[in-house]
Amino acid sequence: MLANFMPTSADYLRFMPEIILTIAGTLIMLLEAMMKPGRKPIVQWLAAGALILGIFHALNTSEGMAFNGMLAVDGMAVFFRVLVMVAGLLVLFGSGDYLKRENADASEYYALVLFSIVGQCIMASANELIMIFIGLEISSIATYILAGFLRDDSRNNEAALKYFLLGSFATAFLLYGVAWMYGATGSTNLSQIHLTLLSGAAPNLSLIGIAAALIFVGLAFKLSAAPFQGWAPDVYQGAPAPVSGFMTVGPKAAAFAVLIRVFTLALGPTSDSWLPIIWACALATMLVGNLAALLQTNIKRMLAYSSIAHAGYVLVAIAANSGTGSAAAMFYLAAYAFTNIGAFMIVAHIARKGEKYVAIEDLAGLSQKQPALAAMLTIFLLSLIGVPLTGGFFGKFYIFKAALDSNLVWLTVLAALNSAIAAYYYLRILVVMYMKEPGESTDNMPVASPLLQVAIFGSAIMTLVLGIMPGWVLDAAIRASN
Amino acid sequence: MNLLDLVLFLPLIGFLAILILPKESSRMTAMLLSLAIFVISLGLLSPYLGSETPTGYQFVSNISWIESPAIRYHIGMDGLTLWLVLLSTLLTPIAVLISWKYIDHRIKEYFAFLMLLEFGVIGVFVSLDLFLFYTFWEVSLVPMYFLIGIWGHERRIYAAVKFFLFTMAGSVLMLAAIIYLYNVTGTFDYVSIQSMIQSGSLTFTPTTELLLFLAFFGAFAIKVPLFPLHTWLPDAHVEAPTAGSLMLASVMLKMGTYGLVRFCLTLFPVAAEEAAPWIGGLAIIGIVYGALVALVQPNMKKLVAYSSVSHLGFVVLGIFSLNQQGLDGAVYQMLNHGISTGALFILVGYLYERRHSLEIAAYGGVATPAPNLAIIFLITTLASIGLPLLNNFVGEYLVLQGAAKHNFAWAIFAALGVILSACYMLWLYQRTFYGKASEAVSHHVPDLTTREWAAILPLVALMFWMGIYAQTFMPAISAQNAVILNQMQKNRVQQVAIPATPGLNQGVGVRNAR
Numbered sequence: 001m002l003a004n005f006m007p008t009s010a011d012y013l014r015f016m017p018e019i020i021l022t023i024a025g026t027l028i029m030l031l032e033a034m035m036k037p038g039r040k041p042i043v044q045w046l047a048a049g050a051l052i053l054g055i056f057h058a059l060n061t062s063e064g065m066a067f068n069g070m071l072a073v074d075g076m077a078v079f080f081r082v083l084v085m086v087a088g089l090l091v092l093f094g095s096g097d098y099l100k101r102e103n104a105d106a107s108e109y110y111a112l113v114l115f116s117i118v119g120q121c122i123m124a125s126a127n128e129l130i131m132i133f134i135g136l137e138i139s140s141i142a143t144y145i146l147a148g149f150l151r152d153d154s155r156n157n158e159a160a161l162k163y164f165l166l167g168s169f170a171t172a173f174l175l176y177g178v179a180w181m182y183g184a185t186g187s188t189n190l191s192q193i194h195l196t197l198l199s200g201a202a203p204n205l206s207l208i209g210i211a212a213a214l215i216f217v218g219l220a221f222k223l224s225a226a227p228f229q230g231w232a233p234d235v236y237q238g239a240p241a242p243v244s245g246f247m248t249v250g251p252k253a254a255a256f257a258v259l260i261r262v263f264t265l266a267l268g269p270t271s272d273s274w275l276p277i278i279w280a281c282a283l284a285t286m287l288v289g290n291l292a293a294l295l296q297t298n299i300k301r302m303l304a305y306s307s308i309a310h311a312g313y314v315l316v317a318i319a320a321n322s323g324t325g326s327a328a329a330m331f332y333l334a335a336y337a338f339t340n341i342g343a344f345m346i347v348a349h350i351a352r353k354g355e356k357y358v359a360i361e362d363l364a365g366l367s368q369k370q371p372a373l374a375a376m377l378t379i380f381l382l383s384l385i386g387v388p389l390t391g392g393f394f395g396k397f398y399i400f401k402a403a404l405d406s407n408l409v410w411l412t413v414l415a416a417l418n419s420a421i422a423a424y425y426y427l428r429i430l431v432v433m434y435m436k437e438p439g440e441s442t443d444n445m446p447v448a449s450p451l452l453q454v455a456i457f458g459s460a461i462m463t464l465v466l467g468i469m470p471g472w473v474l475d476a477a478i479r480a481s482n
Numbered sequence: 483m484n485l486l487d488l489v490l491f492l493p494l495i496g497f498l499a500i501l502i503l504p505k506e507s508s509r510m511t512a513m514l515l516s517l518a519i520f521v522i523s524l525g526l527l528s529p530y531l532g533s534e535t536p537t538g539y540q541f542v543s544n545i546s547w548i549e550s551p552a553i554r555y556h557i558g559m560d561g562l563t564l565w566l567v568l569l570s571t572l573l574t575p576i577a578v579l580i581s582w583k584y585i586d587h588r589i590k591e592y593f594a595f596l597m598l599l600e601f602g603v604i605g606v607f608v609s610l611d612l613f614l615f616y617t618f619w620e621v622s623l624v625p626m627y628f629l630i631g632i633w634g635h636e637r638r639i640y641a642a643v644k645f646f647l648f649t650m651a652g653s654v655l656m657l658a659a660i661i662y663l664y665n666v667t668g669t670f671d672y673v674s675i676q677s678m679i680q681s682g683s684l685t686f687t688p689t690t691e692l693l694l695f696l697a698f699f700g701a702f703a704i705k706v707p708l709f710p711l712h713t714w715l716p717d718a719h720v721e722a723p724t725a726g727s728l729m730l731a732s733v734m735l736k737m738g739t740y741g742l743v744r745f746c747l748t749l750f751p752v753a754a755e756e757a758a759p760w761i762g763g764l765a766i767i768g769i770v771y772g773a774l775v776a777l778v779q780p781n782m783k784k785l786v787a788y789s790s791v792s793h794l795g796f797v798v799l800g801i802f803s804l805n806q807q808g809l810d811g812a813v814y815q816m817l818n819h820g821i822s823t824g825a826l827f828i829l830v831g832y833l834y835e836r837r838h839s840l841e842i843a844a845y846g847g848v849a850t851p852a853p854n855l856a857i858i859f860l861i862t863t864l865a866s867i868g869l870p871l872l873n874n875f876v877g878e879y880l881v882l883q884g885a886a887k888h889n890f891a892w893a894i895f896a897a898l899g900v901i902l903s904a905c906y907m908l909w910l911y912q913r914t915f916y917g918k919a920s921e922a923v924s925h926h927v928p929d930l931t932t933r934e935w936a937a938i939l940p941l942v943a944l945m946f947w948m949g950i951y952a953q954t955f956m957p958a959i960s961a962q963n964a965v966i967l968n969q970m971q972k973n974r975v976q977q978v979a980i981p982a983t984p985g986l987n988q989g990v991g992v993r994n995a996r
Binding site: 367368371382385387388389393397398400401404405409412413416417419420423424427428430431434435469470471474475478 | 623
């Protein structure tokens with residue numbers, strides 16, 4: 001490595017989205033201190049503006065390496081960066097109502113969302129184990145705080161503490177794996193590791209195996225993949241609903257980006273040794289998520305288990321270990337982002353102050369009180385079930401296609417049957433919404449603010465667009481995976 | 483944009499229109515639109531009016547939907563699907579009409595879902611792209627789920643969820659099989675895959691073919707439903723509102739039998755032939771079992787539901803006789819069942835609206851206060867048990883002939899079903915309409931209203947028409963069935979003639995396919 005390396009302007013340009021978001025985040029923190037109370041909306045728009053600018057920059061970046069091979073700003077990085085920023089944008093719009101209601105409309109929230117996204121953007125483009133670690137930490141620390149954002153709420157505190165303890169534990173595993181990997185290959189650069197493995201010069205495959213296993217454990221925690229999923233239900237249930245929605249999408253997508261980069265790409269030459277683990281992990285994750293979700297009565301907890309199950313489907317795509325598989329994972333994560341954030345925004349809205357109404361039964365008769373809201377939630381649930389003409393279906397279809405392409409017939413069949421099991425618990429919500437009479441919980445439900453309405457409606461439209469005209473996102477994913 | 487596109491998409495437009503327009507106009511919008519769709523759909527008959535009966539697809543649209551993977555909006559209609567489409571478009575206005583008064587809450591959603599259902603089922607019948615077919619297959623599930631779950635009777639939620647899960651569980655494996663076919667052929671296009679098999683450029687090993695066949699067959703068998711996968715049907719029928727039962731029995735069950743004819747026979751001919759004895763056996767068990775269970779039902783809607791299991795056993799038996807008569811009879815019987823069982827559900831619904839009970843014991847002597855209702859019910863009963871000059875006779879006769887040709891024992895056992903159907907239907911009729919009318923019956927069961935006449939008369943007319951002059955309907959069906967059997971024969975020869983090369987692409991030999 002060059003000791004006197006000087007970044008060029010091209011390096012900075014490729015790092016522009018992260019720079020913009022960091023500046024905006026810092027600015028928001030300063031403004032919070034200086035601004036008179038009651039002039040807060042400006043902050044939300046500042047954060048939104050930064051994200052839009054970031055997306056614009058990410059889309060117009062010239063592809064290539066940056067900072068001496070530390071970052072790989074390639075198609076995949078662009079895809080995941082845009083994905084997490086769009087998810088962040090939706091969460092920003094979807095959080096205003098919630099924060100006002102809980103008297104927690106502080107600017108730090110928006111700054112933390114931005115910092116979390118910065119970390120995820122770095123993870124998406126990191127081509128270096130150390131960078132992955134830095135990105136993961138930036139993303140995680142911001143998310144730990146977000147999970148406990150309502151500091152007077154004991155459930156929030158529990159969620160944040162649990163997330164923090166287990167998350168740090170996982171990060172330690174990852175870091176330990178990085179150390180082993182450095183010891184085994186003499187490098188922390190993914191391209192370099194890939195070359196070393198290809199050349200056959202790697203000294204000891206079992207050392208690399210241990211390193212890969214440790215890194216996988218660290219990532220599996222972040223993905224909430226079985227058997228490391230234990231924290232997810234408690235944390236997603238306890239955290240503020242919009243934050244839960246964000247956590248099921250942003251950090252997860254970024255962790256999948258890392259998984260693809262480290263395993264599918266860098267460790268590709270040794271795929272025989274780690275593919276069976278992914279295979280088993282995918283199956284276990286789907287089963288655990290779906291079977292546990294069948295029993296839930298709290299809608300946030302049910303969506304938490306459902307998000308575990310969906311991580312399992314994406315792992316099926318990773319197990320396919322092919323370009324199509326990576327593309328399928330990316331498309332699925334994009335479709336899932338809109339679907340799940342949309343669902344969580346509606347849950348947050350229905351929950352009302354103090355998240356009072358979060359039982360599935362509390363949705364009783366929603367279709368009669370607020371037909372439009374119920375229709376949107378129906379679209380999201382149908383997408384989660386995987387009914388055609390929704391993004392969730394096309395994503396699942398493409399994952400099955402990738403898996404069958406790689407001759408994973410059994411895994412595909414099991415994943416398909418899993419999605420039939422999953423239909424049951426999503427249908428239960430539809431049953432309550434449409435087939436039960438309205439109760440006290442849906443009386444006097446406030447109308448969502450225009451901004452929240454736009455965010456929910458936009459997510460629903462995108463869910464349908466990804467199901468009916470998936471071509472443009474799919475093309476981007478396929479290009480990114482090549 | 484041809485006529486078939488119009489017939490397919492007008493219901494979707496109707497769905498959106500009903501959602502947008504105020505709820506006071508929902509009924510009228512649904513009525514006018516569904517009638518208009520029916521009238522327009524009559525135009526689909528035009529190619530079949532000449533002296534020559536055309537075979538092959540009419541009104542084909544074939545444009546790209548999704549570039550990669552290559553998914554096409556490829557639709558078309560042939561002699562097999564012509565009547566199924568017309569049946570769907572005919573029954574939708576009738577469904578609207580019989581719901582006119584009965585549905586008194588959440589009217590807007592109800593009629594919207596009815597139109598969405600029409601969109602789904604027509605789509606299933608006309609899709610020639612496997613992905614498109616699967617899309618419609620699943621999309622048609624959603625409105626029916628809501629129709630049963632919101633407007634059904636007491637145990638409606640259980641029935642709706644069971645209906646959804648059964649169908650879903652069957653169809654996910656079909657999806658896997660469809661994707662597998664795509665991965666080996668590079669296309670979802672049914673016509674192309676069919677011709678690849680026919681030309682011998684696509685062959686499967688026997689095991690692969692059997693597994694693919696079973697994946698498709700499972701989805702269809704649940705939908706038909708074939709014994710022992712029928713348990714969702716009585717629940718769904720009993721709990722659904724009348725129009726839901728009508729659409730479910732008359733149109734949605736046909737999606738399953740249609741799928742068997744269209745996909746299972748031509749794509750997997752060897753497996754179909756090997757499995758035929760087993761499937762025929764299940765069909766016969768279904769015929770007899772359905773009839774026996776119908777015999778002891780105290781609930782008349784459940785009785786009609788089990789009679790459906792029995793009747794559809796006939797259809798499956800006809801299909802897997804794998805000869806011209808059997809197949810002709812099966813397809814004709816699909817239409818017959820749609821009309822006569824549909825009419826039975828409507829009539830049972832009329833009785834329910836009057837007396838608010840589905841228990842046979844709550845009736846008796848209905849013929850006294852409601853003679854017209856009794857006559858119509860009698861005609862429908864006789865049609866359902868296969869009296870000559872009425873529609874079911876033609877279909878059942880052909881099925882039995884085809885079955886006898888395939889295996890004489892089949893015909894003997896299946897004929898038992900015909901006898902049993904006379905028993906349970908006539909006994910139902912006797913208990914409901916004859917005897918002395920109780921106080922409750924004579925006060926609460928008035929005769930048919932004009933609206934009710936209007937809904938049932940077209941079906942009664944068709945029972946006579948299809949029973950007396952099958953010649954109107956048969957040539958198109960028969961010609962297309964001959965094509966299907968011919969394709970099946972050719973494909974079978976190809977599959978048998980070329981021993982697949984083991985090891986190549988996991989048991990699938992693809993030559994010149996890509």
